[in-house]
Amino acid sequence: MTTAVEVVQDAPLTIGGRTFPSRLLVGTGKYRDSDTMVRAIEASGAAIVTVAVRRVNLDRTKEEGILYHLDPKKYFLLANTAGCFTAEDAVRYARLAREAGFNEFVKLEVIGDQETLLPDVQGLLEAARTLVREGFKVLAYTNEDLVIALRLEDAGCAAVMPLASPIGSGLGLLNPFSVRAIKRRIQVPVIVDAGVGTASDACITMEQGVDGILMNTALAAARDPVAMAHAMRLAVEAGRAAFLAGRMPRREVALPSSPAEGMLD
Amino acid sequence: MTQTIDVVVNGARRPVARDATLLELLRSLELDPRAVVVEHNRRIVRRPALGDVRVAEGDAIELVHFVGGG
Numbered sequence: 001m002t003t004a005v006e007v008v009q010d011a012p013l014t015i016g017g018r019t020f021p022s023r024l025l026v027g028t029g030k031y032r033d034s035d036t037m038v039r040a041i042e043a044s045g046a047a048i049v050t051v052a053v054r055r056v057n058l059d060r061t062k063e064e065g066i067l068y069h070l071d072p073k074k075y076f077l078l079a080n081t082a083g084c085f086t087a088e089d090a091v092r093y094a095r096l097a098r099e100a101g102f103n104e105f106v107k108l109e110v111i112g113d114q115e116t117l118l119p120d121v122q123g124l125l126e127a128a129r130t131l132v133r134e135g136f137k138v139l140a141y142t143n144e145d146l147v148i149a150l151r152l153e154d155a156g157c158a159a160v161m162p163l164a165s166p167i168g169s170g171l172g173l174l175n176p177f178s179v180r181a182i183k184r185r186i187q188v189p190v191i192v193d194a195g196v197g198t199a200s201d202a203c204i205t206m207e208q209g210v211d212g213i214l215m216n217t218a219l220a221a222a223r224d225p226v227a228m229a230h231a232m233r234l235a236v237e238a239g240r241a242a243f244l245a246g247r248m249p250r251r252e253v254a255l256p257s258s259p260a261e262g263m264l265d
Numbered sequence: 266m267t268q269t270i271d272v273v274v275n276g277a278r279r280p281v282a283r284d285a286t287l288l289e290l291l292r293s294l295e296l297d298p299r300a301v302v303v304e305h306n307r308r309i310v311r312r313p314a315l316g317d318v319r320v321a322e323g324d325a326i327e328l329v330h331f332v333g334g335g
């Protein structure tokens with residue numbers, strides 16, 4: 001069977017010189033159990049999987065990190081700096097993540113507000129510059145501000161990750177105009193990160209022409225995370241294919257699909 | 266003279282043998298050195314060096330790994 005995406009000639013997603021077979025990136029947080037997480041990630045078809053850096057819990061007799069469940073040979077592990085509120089902390093977490101020895105990529109988050117988890121773009125730029133200087137491939141989680149996206153690209157980021165809506169909100173793509181503006185002006189990949197709630201959100205987001213989507217809660221908090229992961233995989237492919245196909249122009253009046261000629265008297 | 270000193274591991278004070286190396290500390294905590302990253306007084310200590318670095322009273326040691334996250 002030929003799928004729509006094979007019909008469409010599309011180059012694979014390439015970030016920081018590495019090529020990935022899927023435009024859907026998924027997180028590993030908040031799943032009800034590890035087995036569900038593993039099956040959902042499998043169903044999503046994702047190649048890039050995000051992880052967080054945290055203290056080992058010394059009070060438990062058998063602490064199981066995420067690597068106990070995820071094969072780092074099968075998935076590209078993208079460490080984040082989630083929970084960091086200063087550039088200094090984010091740099092510290094990124095260095096620790098790199099030392100774990102998988103790759104030099106980091107999903108850089110510098111959060112500026114506890115309630116909305118919106119990025120502190122000043123701290124983000126500062127941390128991005130430091131990490132790029134140290135040889136990191138920085139994927140910067142940012143808001144949908146074009147100017148900041150341009151600055152992040154200037155700073156040497158490998159990808160810019162504007163939000164669809166706040167982390168964990170599931171509100172979908174709130175500002176398609178700004179995301180399109182960023183995509184139009186930025187050379188490095190634009191990966192929309194955070195806020196996608198369901199498959200239609202993912203599809204609409206991909207239809208804006210962005211290079212990929214990263215999501216976590218939309219899968220983990222679905223009633224059936226594995227089924228939602230499958231839906232998201234299809235939605236991302238459909239949205240990408242629709243973007244490449246080029247949609248028809250919008251019209252305010254109807255246009256018949258059947259010929260106006262040849263009607264009976 | 267006491268045989269142990271106190272260090273701070275992941276934010277909690279813990280007694281360790283005097284002159285213990287970071288590798289010995291990990292062993293005493295039953296942690297696989299390949300599964301954790303060690304930060305000693307804010308400096309990352311690479312795995313091959315864990316057996317060379319000795320802890321001192323009051324040292325701050327962070328032991329981290331990857332967990333689920335978005």
